[in-house]
Amino acid sequence: MQHILVTGGTGTLGRLVVPRLRDDGCKVRVLSRRSREAGEGIAFVTGDLTTGEGIEAAVEEAEIIVHCAGSSKGDEEKTLNLVQAASRAGARHLVYISVVGADRIPVGSFVDRAMFGYFASKLAAERVVVDSGLPWTTLRATQFHDSILTVAQAMAKLPIVPVPAGFRFQPVDADEVAARLVQLTLGEPAGLVSELGGPRVYTMADLLRGYLYAKHRRRLIMSVWLPGQAARAHRVGANLTPDHADGTRTWEEFLADRLGSPNTPLPSTY
Numbered sequence: 001m002q003h004i005l006v007t008g009g010t011g012t013l014g015r016l017v018v019p020r021l022r023d024d025g026c027k028v029r030v031l032s033r034r035s036r037e038a039g040e041g042i043a044f045v046t047g048d049l050t051t052g053e054g055i056e057a058a059v060e061e062a063e064i065i066v067h068c069a070g071s072s073k074g075d076e077e078k079t080l081n082l083v084q085a086a087s088r089a090g091a092r093h094l095v096y097i098s099v100v101g102a103d104r105i106p107v108g109s110f111v112d113r114a115m116f117g118y119f120a121s122k123l124a125a126e127r128v129v130v131d132s133g134l135p136w137t138t139l140r141a142t143q144f145h146d147s148i149l150t151v152a153q154a155m156a157k158l159p160i161v162p163v164p165a166g167f168r169f170q171p172v173d174a175d176e177v178a179a180r181l182v183q184l185t186l187g188e189p190a191g192l193v194s195e196l197g198g199p200r201v202y203t204m205a206d207l208l209r210g211y212l213y214a215k216h217r218r219r220l221i222m223s224v225w226l227p228g229q230a231a232r233a234h235r236v237g238a239n240l241t242p243d244h245a246d247g248t249r250t251w252e253e254f255l256a257d258r259l260g261s262p263n264t265p266l267p268s269t270y
């Protein structure tokens with residue numbers, strides 16, 4: 001039985017990874033900042049990757065670490081704290097989830113950092129993994145449907161909704177990412193593997209319209225030009241991976257399941 005630590009095992013992606021690993025016969029431990037009761041064959045350990053508190057105990061006896069913990073800032077620091085402890089504990093495989101575009105979206109100016117610093121922090125964390133001395137696998141995925149939904153829900157609260165001009169997204173289903181990550185976790189360390197993107201590319205306005213249609217709402221959508229190099233890179237599709245559109249579940253199918261709306265194409269007039 002393989003001993004596996006999943007960081008971020010309580011998050012959108014991690015909570016889909018954890019039961020798959022357990023059902024594959026692994027002994028799974030989840031790291032969380034909040035104390036949680038063990039249950040359904042899953043053990044929890046309390047710790048914080050930012051402060052380093054509890055990390056030594058978390059990595060103890062873990063042969064494989066699946067690093068799904070993340071936030072909009074500070075992933076480099078969190079990853080460094082994790083790999084230092086994992087190296088001392090002698091882990092034999094570190095699996096990391098990054099984002100498509102991490103290597104292609106330049107984050108130079110203050111404006112870039114303020115809006116798109118996430119991509120720089122994912123790239124820096126990727127480098128920490130490469131330099132860790134541990135055998136590693138990194139998968140870059142596009143935005144999960146859940147994240148697009150969170151953004152759409154927030155935007156739809158506004159009477160007039162600003163959307164970044166020329167931005168397109170290729171949302172992927174978090175469960176499909178989880179399946180791929182588990183397959184990689186149970187395989188040999190493979191370095192940087194093929195990216196994983198969703199089946200279709202949408203403009204931000206179309207993603208938002210799809211959500212509004214599913215909720216029977218209407219909003220005025222206003223295109224806004226974003227400054228900076230990172231925004232320019234988005235406009236030329238640096239956040240997309242059309243050659244790896246391997247996900248199968250569409251945004252419309254996700255909305256139909258999540259919101260209970262009919263899975264019908266968006267009328268062109270909506």
Ligand SMILES: NC(=O)c1ccc[n+]([C@@H]2O[C@H](COP(=O)([O-])OP(=O)(O)OC[C@H]3O[C@@H](n4cnc5c(N)ncnc54)[C@H](OP(=O)(O)O)[C@@H]3O)[C@@H](O)[C@H]2O)c1
Pocket residue numbers: 007008009010011012013014031032033034047048049050051067068069070071078097098099100122141142143144145147148
């Ligand atoms: N969402 C996307 O569209 C997307 C796309 C591509 C890649 N990714 C990457 O996939 C990973 C998971 O994303 P997600 O959307 O599933 O994230 P999420 O739902 O926001 O969950 C974040 C997880 O990170 C843990 N976490 C945050 N800060 C922590 C800290 N200081 N110490 C320990 N644990 C911490 C949280 O655990 P507790 O709250 O229990 O402590 C939680 O389980 C991230 O690395 C993200 O960058 C996400």
